[in-house]
Amino acid sequence: MTSVSQDKSRPAAPFAFDNSYARLPQQFHAPQTPSTASEPWLIKLNEPLAEELGLDVETLRRDGAAIFSGNLVPEGAEPLAMAYAGHQFGSFVPTLGDGRAILLGEVIDSHGRRRDIQLKGAGQTPFSRRGDGRAALGPVLREYIVSEAMQALGIPTTRALAAVTTGLPVYREDVLPGAVFARVAASHIRVGTFQYFTARGDADAVRQLADYVIDRHYPELKDAGNPYLALYEAICERQAALIARWLHVGFIHGVMNTDNMTISGETIDFGPCAFMDTYDPGTVFSSIDQHGRYAYANQPGIGQWNLARLGETLLPLIDADSEKAVELANTVITGYGERFQGHWLAGMRAKIGLATEEGGDLALVQSLLALMQEGKADFTLTFRRLSDLAGDDGLEGAFAASFENPEAPAAWLADWRARLTREDRSPQERADAMRRVNPAFIPRNHRIEQAITAAVEDADFSLFAALLAVLSKPYEDQPAYAPYADPPQPSERVLQTFCGT
Structure with missing residues (x-):
């Protein structure tokens, strides 16, 4: 690795910044220059995303290691740490903020959308408390892999623009190579x-923030009769849809604190996240979630709980009469459950090949999930094999093999086929539609760990690159990468994931 200049005054203009958040009053953020790295090296630049953001890709190829490590602050950047609080595992912490993240600034992408560019792991900020503000290489690679996989799966998410190593050690339980995401x-x-x-x-700040959010994310609400109530309803709708999509692919966020729930409706902070292998609604991976608060099946309810906390902050804006404000907000948050159920069931219908709605569909879905849990079936593989079976009855054996007892799903398959007779799609049309919602490839925990281990222990990023390649086309059969679709062997199972702080 070659050392890169640490001269922060050196000009570089690959970004056309327009920093609206920095123009908010000083209590919203704290100016913070990124710390320097000793030997930054660019692991990966997401060139298609850079082009979408309107960035100068050639400059980033040349200077990306310096820029994304914090050694070179680009022209027009106004680096800052954002202030926020949060409920962490149900306990309120009044001051959290960006303890190891620094917002460089905002750009307007090729679609006219405003996007933040942030460095995660670029050193201490006023919100670091006793932390070092750094990130280790493993969590940086995990976030890169999973965020880009979520994008390819079609789930709203933050994105990975680049990952760099810093040449500096990070001290956790062990000494680890440092990196910036x-x-x-x-x-x-x-x-x-x-x-x-x-x-x-x-x-006043709550009102300013709400107005800013409406301007930036929900401009269609400006002329609503009660824009703040409409804002609350819109945020609840986006989160209900988002969390339903998580469940459709077996994703477990792992740390659904209120500071990890975005107002925009994107998935954020992929610390101890994981994708479920064997289906079990009580699955927990996060090492810090000792009581299963954020287990797979608990995520919809936690989403509602978090949104209720948001509603509490908006009450004075919703109505000057506190009792009326509570009544209006309660109507919205009570309706969240129905919103979520609608999104979840619509997605599950698609996963089992249904294009129309019938009253018994929920029971049909639930009975399959119960069979999968009892039969220790792999979540992703079972639905993918069902997609194949929809187009070819000769593949029933492969589907049945997903269960410990291959005879267990026979009665369910009979009910499913009877239900399909009441729809007019051809088997091939149905199978194609199912393959578009049932991925063949997900970021298997053991594959992520293999890629991280190779990078951390041997500076070998080939497994990282291969995993990114296969996950970029999750709904396509990729014969060259067929083993990446397989569940882990017993010796490969990853039972715990870690946040990396």
Whole structure:
């Protein structure tokens, strides 16, 4: 690795910044210059995303190691750490903020959308508390892999722009190589951002933040009769749809604190996240979730709980009459469950090949999930094999082999086939539609760990590159990467994931 200049005054203009958040009052953020790295090296630049953002790719190829490590602050950047609070595992912490993340600034992408560019792991900020503000290589690679996989799966998510090593050690339980992750988001405003100002009794700031969010993310609400109530309803709708999509692919966020729930409706913070192998609604991977608060099946309810906390911050804006404000907000948050159920069931219908709606569909879905749990079936592989079976009855054996007892799904298959007779799609049309929603490839935990181990222990990024390649086309059969679709062997199973802080 070659050392790169640490001269922060050197000009570079690959970004056309327009930093609206930096123009908010000083209590919203703290100016913070990134720390320097000793020997930055560019692991990966997401060139298609850079082009979408309107960035100068040639400059980033040349200077990306310096820029994304924090050694070179680009022209027009206004680096800052954002202030926010949050409920962490149900306990409120009034001051959190960006403890190891620095927002470089915002750009307008090729679609006219405003996007944040943030460095994660670029050193201490005023919100670091006793932390070092650094990131280790393993969590950076995990976030890169999973965020880009989520994008390819079609799930709203923050994105990976780049990953760099710093040449500096990071001290956790062990000494680890340091790295920085360059993250792109529609914004980094969270439920906890609103909570931060409510906790301080700063009603003006709550209103300013809400107006900013409407301008940036929900401009269609400006002319609503009650724009703040409409904002609350819109955020609840996006989160209900998002969490339903998580469940459709077996994703477990792992740390659904209110500071990890975005106002934009994107998935954010892929610390101890994981994808389920064997189906079990009680699955937990996160090492810090000792009581299963954020287990797979608990995520919809936690989403509602988090959104109720958001509603509390908006009450003074919703109506000057506190009792009326509570009544209006309660109507919205009570309706969240129905919203979620609608999104979830629509997605599950698609996963089992149904294009129409019937009253018994929920029971049909639930009975399959119960069979999968009892039969220790792999979540992803079972639905993919069902997609294949929809187009070819001769593949029933492969589907049945997903279960410990291959005879277990026979009665369910008979009910499923009877249900399909009441629809007019051809078997091939149905199979094709199912393959578009049932991925063949997900970021298997053991594959992520293999890629991380090779990178950390041997500076070998070939497994990381291969995993990114296969996950970029999750709904396509890729014979060259067929083993990546397989569940882990017993010796390969990853039972715990870690946040990396």
